[in-house]
Amino acid sequence: MRNTGLPIAALAWALLPAGALAQTADYLDFDGFTRELRSLVNASNLATMSSLGTSHQGRDIWLVEVADRSGTPLDERPAVLVVGNLEGDHVVGSHLALEIVRYLIGGESGADLAEQVFYVVPRLNPDGAQAMFSPVKWGRRGNALPHDDDNDGRTDEDGPDDLNGDGFITVMRAMDPAGAFMIDPDEPRLMKRADAAEGQSGGYTLYWEGLDNDGDGFINEDGPGGVDPNRNFQHAYPYWKADAGAYMVSEPETRALMDWVIAHRNVAAILTFGHSDNVVDAGSQGGGGELDLLAFADASNDDVLSVGVFGGGGGGFGFGFGGRGGGGGLQLRGAQLGADNDPSSGRRPVMAVQGSDLTYYQAIADAYEEITGIDAVGVDRPAEGAFFQYGHFQYGVPSFSTQGWGLGGDGVGGASSDEGGGEAPAADPAAPPTAGRGGATGARGGGAGGRAGRGAAPQARSGGAGNGADARILTALEEAGIDAFVDWTPYQHPTLGEVEIGGFVPYAVTNPPFERVPELGRAHGEFVVRLAGMLPRVSIVSTEVESHGGGVFTVTAEIENSGFLPTSLQHGVTSRAVQPTMVQIQVPREDILTGAPKTAYVQQLAGSGARESFTWVIRGRAGATVEIRLRSQKGGTDTATVTLR
DSSP: OOOOOOOOHHHHHOGGGGGGGGGGSSSOHHHHHHHHHHHHHHSSSSEEEEEEEEOOOEEEEEEESOOOOOSOOOGGOOEEEEEEOOOOOOOOHHHHHHHHHHTTTOOOSSSTTTEEEEEOOOOOOOHHHGGGGSSSSSSOSSOOOOOTSSSSOOSSSOOOOTTTTBBBBEEEEEEEETTTTETTTTTTTEEEEEGGGTTTTEEEEEEEESSSSSSOSSOOOSOOOOOOOOGGSSSOOOOOOTTTTTSSSSSSHHHHHHHHHHTTTTTTEEEESSSSOOOOOOOSSSSSSSHHHHHHHHHHHTTTTGGGGTTSOOOOTTTOOOOOSSSOOOOOOOOOTTSSSSSGSOOOOOSSSOOOHHHHHHHHHHHHHHHHHHOOOOOBBBOSHHHHHHHHHTTTTTEEESOOOOOTTTSTTBBBTOOOTTTTTOOTSOOOOOHHHTTTSTTTTTSSOOSTTTTOOOOOOOOTTTOOOHHHHHHHHHHHOOOEEEEEEEEEETTTTEEEEEEEOOOTTTTHHHGHHHHHHHHHHHHHHHHHHHHHEEEEEEEEEEEEETTTEEEEEEEEEEESSSOOOOHHHHHHHHHOOEEEEEGGGGEEEEEEEEEEEOOOOOOOEEHHHHHHHHEOOTOEEEEEEEEETTTTTEEEEEEEO
């Protein structure tokens, strides 16, 4: 990754506590990352480290638990789960997760480690991340599953070729009278789709830098890298797309995480680091911008499945992985119950954060911007089968995804000298949620207003250029001093003739210069602690006993949720993913004469001090003690003992 020295603003190094500084000088491969993570854990009695499982190539998927292990069992405490590096090329996510661990165990975080627990899976896709450290870099997102991308009975036989020897796989542009693309007149380094309605004509076709190694007429269509874990989960799953896998949770990496998550229902909020944002644009499902230049190169292989040796499409030995861009492959998706079927024939799955839940998302998004200073993002791809989507729509908890750095504030990294960086006052967690900037109905999926104004990508320039992210991202990176583009240079290609090779530097767009990681990590550590402080927290706040004589007593207990968030999001109730809060009096069922049942439930107890009372009329012995138990799946537990008198 090339870097011309990003100026340090916002948090000056001298102001950073020693515990926030990274112990390394650059991004780490698997072995180096494991050593660094283990050194942190071994130096603290607050952290433990274990393996969730192994990747296709046998690398461990590490889990770190951070908590004071005395007292309440960890699985009964409200928890925050952090997951990084789902996409292979987003290595910064694993380092931000590592810095969150460093922050939590550093003694200055203010986290309630006696009553809460933090789970961190820093590098879910270790095989994909390892590609960043190969001699030739091409920005691989997927894991190491060999896959027949071009449906010819062979796997990974036509991978990247570094034709100009610069160590990067970029893009080739070749003059072609039938080509759909033209040089962008506003920025000659970029390309745009020609718009005939405006009198524009193309003249170029774009390809990935490389050769047709297998002689099928396509370039770099079947290289290493299989399934993108952040396309492999159980919501909005993109059926039969090449990077989504054979089926949901098909991969050892995603299966390891899902097995663990299902066994740990105390997780009350999720933060992931990935390519889709739903924090800057609160509650969205991503989609603020991807790089057109890369999509244009992908388009050269749209028809690859139509010429596979297994007949007119399908791919993957009949398993039905769809075409790269939708061209040529069989349309195997068919009807998905509740999604593609007739709307009148069944209920469709919810695909957007709605109602009161969106209001909470907006409040948390405001806290994120306050702490990190990030108010605009670069790459923001539409989420499909992403883990954070599963977290909200299927697991039922507030679930967030962020790049972890942005294009707002002082530039790359987002934090500016007058906001963010951890010095801002903490928001009152008891204050009611507000719509915040953009409004609750302005965010994507929240109503008719479309995307919120905050963080939204600019509209595409005329001419069908796509989402317009290329120019915006390139300008922001270069203003920050990051050399993120390989200038076009001529090359004599053996089959295409005279071409030019250039484009975005792999990894430069998805990973900031490493010197920014410590301050970004500390800011996200502060956000995680703030998020944990907003979780539901239930308790029995008062009890009362009234004797009626003859061994009959009325017992009353009042419970409270002192946290900011409710004990279940509204969607958690709708999806029945979150158990109701339980209140139980410890007397034989036959001794309850009237009132509440022995075990009573509250489907959703609002936060910010909301209370609910329960009354039992019971038969008992004067002087006996009775225990009352309270359990919230996401809000902790409590007990109280009363004496019958």
